[in-house]
Amino acid sequence: MNDHNNIQNEIAVALDIGTTKVCAIAGCLNEYGKIEVVSVGTVKSEGVSRGVVSNIDKTVRAIKEAIEIAERNSGLKFKLVHVGIAGQHIKSLHHHGLLVRHDANDEIAYEDVEKLIKDMHKLVLPPGDKILHVIPQEFTVDDEQDIIDPVGMSGIRLEANFHIITGQISASRNIMRCVEKAGLEVADVTLEPIASSASILSDEEKEAGVALVDIGGGTTDITIFKDGIIRHTAVIPFGGNAVTKDIREGCTVMMDQAEKLKVKFGSAMAEEIYDNRIITIPGFKGREHKEISEKNLARIIQARVEEIFDYVLWEIRRSGYENKLIAGIVLTGGGSLLKHINILAEYHTGLSARVGKPVEHLAHGYSTQLASPIYATAVGLLKNTIENMKDRSFVEDLEAKENDQVEENDENIEEGENALKNEYEKNKKGNRFFNKFYTLTKEFFEATPDSEF
Numbered sequence: 001m002n003d004h005n006n007i008q009n010e011i012a013v014a015l016d017i018g019t020t021k022v023c024a025i026a027g028c029l030n031e032y033g034k035i036e037v038v039s040v041g042t043v044k045s046e047g048v049s050r051g052v053v054s055n056i057d058k059t060v061r062a063i064k065e066a067i068e069i070a071e072r073n074s075g076l077k078f079k080l081v082h083v084g085i086a087g088q089h090i091k092s093l094h095h096h097g098l099l100v101r102h103d104a105n106d107e108i109a110y111e112d113v114e115k116l117i118k119d120m121h122k123l124v125l126p127p128g129d130k131i132l133h134v135i136p137q138e139f140t141v142d143d144e145q146d147i148i149d150p151v152g153m154s155g156i157r158l159e160a161n162f163h164i165i166t167g168q169i170s171a172s173r174n175i176m177r178c179v180e181k182a183g184l185e186v187a188d189v190t191l192e193p194i195a196s197s198a199s200i201l202s203d204e205e206k207e208a209g210v211a212l213v214d215i216g217g218g219t220t221d222i223t224i225f226k227d228g229i230i231r232h233t234a235v236i237p238f239g240g241n242a243v244t245k246d247i248r249e250g251c252t253v254m255m256d257q258a259e260k261l262k263v264k265f266g267s268a269m270a271e272e273i274y275d276n277r278i279i280t281i282p283g284f285k286g287r288e289h290k291e292i293s294e295k296n297l298a299r300i301i302q303a304r305v306e307e308i309f310d311y312v313l314w315e316i317r318r319s320g321y322e323n324k325l326i327a328g329i330v331l332t333g334g335g336s337l338l339k340h341i342n343i344l345a346e347y348h349t350g351l352s353a354r355v356g357k358p359v360e361h362l363a364h365g366y367s368t369q370l371a372s373p374i375y376a377t378a379v380g381l382l383k384n385t386i387e388n389m390k391d392r393s394f395v396e397d398l399e400a401k402e403n404d405q406v407e408e409n410d411e412n413i414e415e416g417e418n419a420l421k422n423e424y425e426k427n428k429k430g431n432r433f434f435n436k437f438y439t440l441t442k443e444f445f446e447a448t449p450d451s452e453f
Helices: 001-008 056-073 112-121 169-181 193-198 203-208 240-251 255-265 294-319 341-349 373-388 398-430 434-447
Strands: 012-017 021-029 033-044 080-087 091-100 130-141 143-147 159-170 185-191 210-213 220-226 229-236 279-280 290-293 331-332 353-355
Touching: 001 080, 012 056, 012 373, 021 373, 033 056, 033 229, 033 373, 056 434, 080 169, 080 193, 080 203, 080 373, 091 229, 112 130, 112 159, 130 169, 130 229, 130 255, 130 290, 159 169, 159 229, 169 185, 169 220, 169 341, 185 193, 185 373, 193 229, 193 331, 193 373, 203 220, 210 294, 220 255, 220 290, 220 294, 240 255, 240 294, 255 279, 255 294, 279 294, 290 294, 294 341, 331 341, 341 353
Parallel strands: 012 080, 080 185, 210 331, 331 353
Antiparallel strands: 012 021, 021 033, 091 159, 130 143, 130 159, 210 220, 220 229, 279 290
């Protein structure tokens, strides 16, 4: 019983609200420090456009369905979730902070660093924007530069460079409103590119320098790491759905047919198609079938993916880390499932590329469903939730709830018994004349001798 309660207390719940899917995932750390996924619920998303909520009702419905599937698979009732946020409204900037301390002999405490971070939240932003994350880059104590962790050092002048990520207040409020309407509480909101990096990248890659490119349905998110620190983040307003729309217009087919063509026959490199098969597409409402060659399909896809990589390369150059990314590019998200996309990334950017799957931190025996770049954000959100919110309870204590129900039932039974007793006493008082008459009648007949009858 106690073990069951401990497991409930350790379970964390994360919610990935994406353009193409809504995913609820629950799990906990096992004894070896790996993530044990308890349940996953995934449904199609229809109320989100380019990472931003465009229809509240549809989004709420999708969240409820995903949560219900995850709850049914786990046998638990969720009450708190950690939510991811993305979208083209996400921006980033760099700022310098300064704190002058009173005594050089006192050690720099964590509170001093926290004060610097809180000062960043006082920045004047464009109307409608809010700060989502403040990420310290490096610190300077007096004249000593490039310090990663200044806590415990001595000095009067504490300086720091910060990478600040901002987003629209309305976008985050809409996400929170959808979650609350689905009957859940929001524990915290995390930028989805940061979450994806937690599940995909190794510590060695972050140290060496790497660019994570998460190609989602509506957006492509970029996160650049160097020396183990996030150096740059950006969101490109194009993703896998843009490729599907190009196929729909180029091949004049329905949207669902275009998606199937992309998934089943699509390739990001036309030059890698050698047999050039002819794909037959059923006609619409009795019309003739359409035929398209596999190479022409690849040309349509390649044109859009090259445009996405143009933006990626521009962001990498803008960050100033183009020649410092020893680990190159790591591709993830649903768009990275396109055949030969890693080859196109290498040709187009000049950096080495691989496709990342969120399996490094999962416990042995994980579901094959999770071994897909599609679940990079969901697994990363779950990892961040487990690591940073250990004191929060994400699921309801079903046993306590059952005990409360039993106590409530006992109280109802007791109230019912008291009501019956009161009713009986009332009836007893009301029938006093009848009872007296019955007693006298009984005594009269019992006192009469039998011979008289």
